[in-house]
Amino acid sequence: AKWVYFFGKDRTEGDGKNKNLLGGKGAGLAEMTSIGIPVPPGFTITTEACIEFYKNDKKYPEGLWDQAKAALATLEEAMGKKFGDIENPLLVSVRSGARVSMPGMMDTILNLGLTDETVKGLEKSSGNARFAYDSYRRFIQMFSDVVLGIPHHKFEHILSDMKKAKNVDEDTKLSPEDMKDLAAKYKDLVSRELGTPFPQDPMLQLEYAVNAVFDSWNNQRAKTYRKINKMSDDWGTAVNVQSMVFGNMGDDCGTGVAFTRDPSTGEKVFFGEYLVNAQGEDVVAGIRTPEPIARLEKDMPESFKQLEEVYQKLEKHYKDVQDIEFTIEKGVLYMLQTRTGKRTAKAAVKIAYDMFAEGLIDKKTAVLRVEPNQIDQLLHPMIDTSITYDILAKGLPASPGAAVGKAVFCAEDAEAAAVVGEAVILVRAETSPEDIGGMHAAKGILTATGGMTSHAAVVARGMGKCCVAGCGAIKIDEKAKKFSVGSKTINEGDIITINGSTGEVINGAAKLIEPELSGEFAEILNWADEFRTLGVRANADTPADARIARDFGSEGIGLCRTEHMFFDGDRIDAVREMILAENEDGRRRALKKIKPYQKEDFIGLFEAMDGLPVTVRLLDPPLHEFIPHTDEEVKRVADGSGLSVEQLKAKAVELHEFNPMLGHRGCRLGVTYPEVYEMQVYAIMEAACELKKAGKDVQPEIMIPLVGHVKELKELEEMTRAVASEVIAAAGVELEYLVGTMIELPRAALTADEVAECAEFFSFGTNDLTQTTLGLSRDDSGKFLPLYIEKGIYKEDPFVSIDESGVGQLVEMGVQKGRSTRPGLKTGICGEHGGDPASIFFCQKAGLNYVSCSPFRVPVARLAAAHAAL
Ligand code: ADP
Ligand code: MG
Ligand code: MG
Structure with a gap:
């Protein structure tokens, strides 16, 4: 098998697009080399070799080391230098590189190949003792840290002591003799720590370093990074062995990192930092404070010009913002890395918008460039x-x-x-x-x-x-x-x-x-709307929420929870009166007091959503949620209602449920106390008719929750239609409305063909459906679910991202069975999943008509729906 791919001016073996094999860094180096950008030559050991290494009990797969040696020989030829040579030694960097960049998570070693002998050769060939020993001491430190397990700070200590003794603030001000002294002290430290001297065989150094990079794939911080970013542990890392160029040879040298556009704002300006006379990590590590890239234009105008040409070429080639690393050796520019630049949501939007305007990318690409999960940031x-x-x-x-x-x-x-x-x-x-x-x-x-x-x-x-x-x-x-x-x-x-x-x-x-949609962001979302096929609605209970949702582009309300309307201000007293009533008459009396409030609420909501559908869910929570629990409150309510504290407490005991989530709630309330739902339907329909008369376009959709058996629904549907017809007739208007149900119990999904006979629409209430399908209480699972996620039993929290193989199957079945008896059945999803991009992808697959989510997630859902359709 081929484990090693060479890259160099005359021959580049690897496919610069194949990040999975070469790693992101290796692919970038190969690609840059092949489009004629100056890159120091080298070779890449593949991620597959790393995977094999782990499979083989940390031994190299057959042929790997021979291929590496052959590539090294080619490299020696290309550079006209020999690895380990005591006159003019070839030095290399050994760099990690997974398929997706993991900045700073894995290890890199610079200046490898230096020993007590070769450092003299480097001094001679460069004529620069300070540089030679600066490189050596850096190498000893990095190699010791990465390979030998001697922590950085022990070396940093020696360095800061030296700086103090010499009374200088920066290491660039240390003399050649100081550097030599430092290297010697570093070696002493290694001998002391290890009991053996610092390794002096360059080939062995290389082998150790390659092993260390492979090992770094599984260091703790890399594992944590992958976990946070949901990356697979099985990808492995490539190893790049690359001839060194030197930014630490003097004041006509330097090293830096840059972005082709500002990654924070997205502004089209070259953005970056660099350090004169420095190497590698100095910029990122924050040891010295770097200069802004604009200074480079003054310090080294020639090199800056080269850099400008290169970055523009790279952006045109990749058609995206690049995050680049470069080194200038004696006025000559070398590129050491390019990758897609990470950016903030704000920048992602601006860059996608600008690049489309510049003709660099098409509209579809622009929409796909903005991550739905990311734009949440802009809505904070x-x-x-x-x-x-x-x-x-x-x-x-x-x-x-x-x-x-x-x-x-x-x-x-x-x-x-x-x-x-x-x-x-x-x-x-x-x-x-x-x-x-x-x-x-x-x-x-x-x-x-x-x-x-x-x-x-x-x-x-x-x-x-x-x-x-x-x-x-x-x-x-x-x-x-x-x-x-x-x-x-x-x-x-x-x-x-x-x-x-x-x-x-x-x-x-x-x-x-609260944030607003900026012009460019709004425009990108409009483009997203051109591509998506899923509708996007919002869950909103109040006119204020409804207006926010509308401003964010919601196409209707997918869920209005009416229980909030019961809690507010004075009406809670009437609600409690209803609950405490001894019989139907008493309940009806109390309901009469509640109705005007409800009607008013619906008028506000329908007005805000003029021209768009509004799904109103009839009362869902168990009644005991409305009665007081604290002693103080019990007393207050008792005083107001004319009941004694004891009577009230007795009522609370009567209503107590062992398992309220599976108790007397949802349509079960409607079946046992039809007058409650009846009042709600009157309020909805009267509000709708009034507005209709006033010339508004009202589209009410009445939704009955927690149905398990079609007969529950049938009863309530008939009641609803009877009330609706009565109100419409009395008002003398024409008004279309729908009656539908929520699917939140497995039984409803399993018998969806029957349920659909009485329902014009289904809304999958996936919060409850998850709870009832998994037998997992939303309110109690916090104690153990995190461990389940950690162990990978569930890959994601099933309340955040829909459990496709379980709950998802019920949704798919519900849609299919429902449409088998009612072909035009409208289907949607409400609940947290409606705003989760992964779940939205699922909804697209399942053939739903719309998703409904909280108002601030509407833009996320619009974008995710476009991604799902593309
Ligand atoms: P990371 O993945 O942490 O960015 P890199 O492998 O990119 O690690 O190495 C970090 C830095 O080391 C580079 O940005 C570059 O400045 C320096 N470096 C790596 N290889 C070379 C090389 N061959 N010549 C000069 N500098 C190098
Ligand atoms: Mg890098
Ligand atoms: Mg529910």
């Missing part, structure tokens, strides 16, 4: 800037949005807070890949050092999390868990707000306001 509250706040400091606006929470100072604390549902802001000097879990748990991230491309910034943008980076004014004391700005101190647990769009750090909780 923003800081109300009309108020003045106590602004503590200003950092870099690294990832937009706003976050309010308690300050915490380490990743573990952030994770612990998230478990108990507390909002926190993670405050760090700089984040590192170990912090990934804490960053995920926090509402926002604030760092004191590091630039716009620092780890914190990149990861936060990827997560869609608000981040302020490089806020130098805050002085963090991680041990004492506090930070100070001037004379002010923020302790652990104090509330702060960060504004990722301006970089401001605010003392206390800022006021947040």
Whole structure:
């Protein structure tokens, strides 16, 4: 089998599109090489080799090492240098690269091939002792950290002692002798720690390094990253062995990272940072504060021009924003990486819009470029800037949005807070890949050092999390868990707000306001509407919610829950009177008082949704939910209703249920107390007729919940139609309306052909349907379901993303059986799943007519429905 693919000016073996085999980095290097962009040559060991390595008890598959040696020989020829040569040694980097980028999660080693002997050759051939020993000490540190397990900070200690002793603030100011001294001290450290000297055989170094990259696929932080990002553990990583170019040879050298457009705002400006006389990770690691890329134009105009040409070529070639890494060696530019740039939702929208306008991509691609899951970010509250706040400091606006929470100072604390549902802001000097879990748990991230491309910034943008980076004014004391700005101190647990769009750090909780659809975002959603075939409705109970939903593009209301209308203000008293009534007469008397309120509510709702369908669900929850429970309340209600506290308590006992979710609720209420549903139908139909008379287009759809047997529905359907006809006749208008049901019990789905005889539409209430199909209580599963997800018993929380093989089957069956007796049956879904992109994909497959979700999820659903149709 072929395990190794060479890339170089004269011969590139790998297919630059095949990220699965070569990994993202390897594919990018091959692709760039083959379109004539300057890339140091090298070779890629495939992800398949890594998979085999794990299958074989961590042994190389047959032929791998021979192929690697052969590729190394080709590389030596291409470079005119020999690996391990003591005159003019070839040095390589050994870099990981999975099919999907995992920034900083796995290991990379630079300057490999240096030994006590070859470093002298490097000094001679370059004529630059400082450079040679700088490279050597970097190599010793990285190799020791990655391969030998000696942690970074032990080396950093030696380095900072050296800087102190020499009274310099940056390592670029250390002399050649200092560098030599550092390398020697590093080696001593290794000998002390290991009991054996630092490995001096370049071939062995290479083998160790390849093993270490393979091993890094399964280090803890990589595993955590994959879990958060739902990536498979089986993909494996490729290994790229690449000849080194050097950004650390002097002031005409440097290294940097850049994006072809601003990944935070999407603005079409070249965006990035670089460091003069530096190597590799220096920019990302936040050791020195990098310069903005615009400075490069002044510092090295020639190199900047090369870089500009290359980045434009890359963007045209890939037709998407690229995230690039480059090094300049003595004025000559080399590209070391290109990949699709991670971006915020805001940037994704702007970039997709602009690229379509520029003719780079078509409309379909533009719609597909914006991730439905991601745009949720744009629908989150923003800081109300009309108020003045106590602004503590200003950092870099690294990832937009706003976050309010308690300050915490380490990743573990952030994770612990998230478990108990507390909002926190993670405050760090700089984040590192170990912090990934804490960053995920926090509402926002604030760092004191590091630039716009620092780890914190990149990861936060990827997560869609608000981040302020490089806020130098805050002085963090991680041990004492506090930070100070001037004379002010923020302790652990104090509330702060960060504004990722301006970089401001605010003392206390800022006021947040609801977002609006921006012009470009609205336009992208309009394009999405051109492609989607699923309807999108909203779950809304009030005219205010209905208006929000409409503004967000909802095509109707898929679920109006009427119980909220029972709780409000004065009417709760009438509702309680009804519940406490001894007989039907008493109930009817109370219902008479409730009806005007209900009618008024429906008028508001129908008005807001003029011209669009509104599905109203008749009362669903068990009656005991409406009676008071606290002693204080019981007393108040008793006083008001003329009953004694004892009588009231007795009533509560009478209504008590062992299992209310499966108890006296939904249509069972309608069957036992028909007068309740009757009142609701009168209120709905009278409201509708009044508006109809006033010239409005009202489309009521009356929905009966929790049906299990067609006979339950039949009874209530007949009652509904009788009332509706009466009201319509009395009003003397023509009004179309529908009567349908919710499918939330397995029995209803199983007998959907019968149920459909009495129902003009089905709305799958997948919250309850999940609960009843899985036998899993929504209110109690929190105690054990997380473990189930962790163990992979259910891949996702079935209340968040529909359980396709179980609940999904019932939905599909319900649709098919229902349409077998009523071909024109309208079908939809309401419940949390209606706003979940994965579930929306399922709904498309199942042939539903629409999804219904909460108002703020409507844009997500519109976009997801378009993706599902494309
Ligand atoms: P990561 O996946 O963490 O970004 P990389 O493998 O991209 O790790 O390596 C990090 C950095 O090391 C690169 O951005 C580049 O600056 C430097 N680097 C890697 N290979 C080489 C090389 N052959 N020559 C010079 N610098 C290199
Ligand atoms: Mg990289
Ligand atoms: Mg329900």
